[in-house]
Amino acid sequence: MGMAGSTVSGQCLCGAVKFTVDVPKRDVDVCHCSMCRRWSAGPYIGLPYDGVLALEGADNVGVYNSSEWAERGFCKVCGSSLYYHLLGSDHYSLSAGALDDQSGLQLTAQIFIDEKPAYYDFANDTPKLTGEEVFAAHASSPETE
Numbered sequence: 001m002g003m004a005g006s007t008v009s010g011q012c013l014c015g016a017v018k019f020t021v022d023v024p025k026r027d028v029d030v031c032h033c034s035m036c037r038r039w040s041a042g043p044y045i046g047l048p049y050d051g052v053l054a055l056e057g058a059d060n061v062g063v064y065n066s067s068e069w070a071e072r073g074f075c076k077v078c079g080s081s082l083y084y085h086l087l088g089s090d091h092y093s094l095s096a097g098a099l100d101d102q103s104g105l106q107l108t109a110q111i112f113i114d115e116k117p118a119y120y121d122f123a124n125d126t127p128k129l130t131g132e133e134v135f136a137a138h139a140s141s142p143e144t145e
């Protein structure tokens, strides 16, 4: 809010859910944790946003509580991953794969690197954080931020 950002649009695979959202930047991060890999059929690449989605087809959005600390939104028709939300925080991220225009995105971090399986590696030169480092970073950032 108040920052110079941009508006992005996206949709699920079948088109039953469409969204537009303001994002502060076009920086994405990738999570290699086992839950994200099960959910996304690969590492989850997310674009942070402020939690406010303008939705078309909101009735088709299902919300799954994947752990005590997070929920994930998905299309109830085609199963596409849509967003991740760290409960009790303003940390939301959109599935980068759902965006209509994926130009100009920049991969800025890789998290849960300690859970990444050995069969793939990203060539992008980014900071890599373990799960423990990610939780420590969230615990030390003020929730009112």
Ligand SMILES: [Zn+2]
Pocket (backbone or CB within 6 Å): 012, 013, 014, 015, 016, 017, 075, 076, 077, 078, 079, 080
């Ligand atoms: Zn769908």
Ligand SMILES: [Zn+2]
Pocket (backbone or CB within 6 Å): 031, 032, 033, 034, 035, 036, 037, 044, 112
């Ligand atoms: Zn994850």
